Amino acid sequence: MERTSTGVPNEKMLMWAFIGSECMLFGSLIATYLAYRGRSIVGPYEEELLNIPFITVTTFVLLMSSLMMVLALSAVQRGDPRGSKLFLLLTALLGLVFLAGQVFEFNHFAHEGLGLGRNLFSGTFFLTTGFHGAHVTVGVIWLLTLWAMAMRGRLGPEKSLKVEVAGLYWHFVDVVWIVLFTVIYLMSGASGA
């Protein structure tokens, strides 16, 4: 690894700075969501649609993917090829399960009459969660690429920084979801059952 002034690898610092930038991106989306909450003038409204128990399950799945990510990094750093492959794949798969839940949810909402341009809730909801979903998608593609590298035996401990940087991204996307889950779902006034 190249010498750096701070001792922090360049790639890692790049990811941290990028995450700082992303905070403003999601911050703007969340601020807009909050500013427009409850201001739709036609239904269906959020409290009629949001299904907290269902999303709690997919949220749990996404959080578990973060745990798998930690285990994957640890396996790569240890030089454990079996663990690397297993946990990278599991992280990506759990991300895919989360995305499947989102597709199901979006479909269901559309079926209930919530088109993209239906009301203020539809626009803010689809764009905010959709943006997050796009980030998860990118993460899944990234993880599967790393997994393919691991399958071909090209992801030894000397490449662990690649996994660490991907992990930073993945954990950040998870943290954003925790905020979205709180702001959009838990604070929505939708009934718990």
Added chain:
Amino acid sequence: MATAEAAAHSEGKAGGTYAGGLWSWITTVDHKRIGILYFLSGLFFFLVGGLEAMLIRLQLAVPENTVLSAEVFNQLFTMHGLTMVLFAVMPMAAGAFNYIVPLQIGARDVAFPRLNAFSYWLFLCGALLLNSSFFFGGAPSAGWFAYANLTSSQFSPGHGMDFYVLGLALAGAASIVAALNFIVTIINLRAPGLTFMRLPLFTWMTLVVSFLIILAFPPFTIGTIFLLFDRMFGTLFFEPSGGGDPVLWQHLFWIFGHPEVYILILPAFGIVSDVIPTFSRKPLFGYPVVVYSGILIAFLGFGVWAHHMFSVGLGPIANSAFSGLTMLIAIPTGVKMFNWIATMWGGSIRFRAPMLFSIGLVAMFTIGGLSGVMHASAPADLQQTDTYFVVAHLHYVLFGGTIFGLFAGIYYWFPKVTGRLLGERLATAHFWLLLIGMNLTFFPMHFAGLHGMPRRTFTYPAGLGFEGYNLASTVGAGITLLAMLLFLLNFVRSLRSEATAGANPWEASTLEWATSSPPPVHNFDVTPEVTSRDPLWYDGIALPAGEEEFHMPNPSYWPLVVAGGILMAAAGALVGLPVALLGAAVALAGIYGWSFEPIH
């Protein structure tokens, strides 16, 4: 491909010679070449934006003029603003970031050379996409801040606003990527001993501006995405009939737009903070305070966006808070002014071109700063908003400040980049003509504005007392154009002159002057060790003996492939889904090609 690989080897290993030819520029990842590309593109768009301004002034020279139609006039002032801010000033500053910062910190390149090339190509794609709107049914015409709901498909039915959204999305992403790169470069690639409090001010301000860019552009990006969805998919973000609030756009825009003005001015402040000590032969007065005030300006700059919105009616408490914070910014800015003056005080001053433009900045920015404090006061602003008074203010800070600062940088670093000095006599004529031209153009606008002349109207009736001011402004614009022609003449002539500048023609103190002009591909044969601020003045540089082993990065065409794919995807939003998908596929393939290509 064989040629590229051969070029890779001659560029990297031999160290010192560049491969020639167009392909070597297309695939270059060298920070100096990318800096030159950025600068020349910025200069080109500076001329385009200047041409737009000349047409605007021609139309306004006399009342009831018919040179331009109202529609064309609207397109021109919109594109003038966008071009100057995003495609002229920012890339010219980025050119200096690219070329100078790695040299000033004693690095061989930026932290991510290919990402740097990608930033440039993506910026160019965004600029071309936006400007192509002139040929596809008309440019955007809702002003550079594009207030909702003037921009809805009802009130802006053509494709102009779509070009705005897509072009700026690409340019914004390019800026963010470049800024991320410079943050890592400056924090991580400093030469041994070059602590933060020894960094040249230009590098410092590049770092501050990079943080501003990565934090300010995302809200604007979100705003443009909302607008895109409103226009293309019928969402209601800015649609009052559906409960949407057009003021949301103003907030998202100005949370970006106000930091943006510091993104434009702080590089210029950095340049003059390097130039004034050099030409006063004195270290910068109060170095830490100049650094801290730059950081403070940037920090406060995020808390004042609503002073652009006093006439919206946010209420007395919000208006008072934003008024007060805005006035506070005058303090760190004033501190810098006094530091520059104190640097000159008692120095042995050489009035060479870079120094003239730096002093020009100090004087002109002060005028613009004073009118800025005037409309920081909400009640005064209500009289001034949307009049030519604001146009006068913003041109004093952006033209008198940023452009003068950039010219100081051009004259200062031209010998480093080319090995040649720009002609001093033409430079002096350029300076004085530009100073006279800009004051004649913009000073009367203060009066026109206070007499009630509104911005952004394509003509005005006779008999309201605007005629004299406007004619003076147009004459002034003509003088400015003449000054620019002198500059271009000087630029071309000097490029053909003999390379006699030498490594350090100005006897300056910072690291970029420790290497030859122009520098070799690898910048420094051995990485210098720095033991003081102003290293070249105080024996603050040690060159370790012996050979140093290093590898320069290979050229790569993948950055251009990815940028081209993204351009195709963006154009697909206007042309059709298949094009967009194809573009996305090209970009994705490019990212894979890039990721698995060896760097060295």
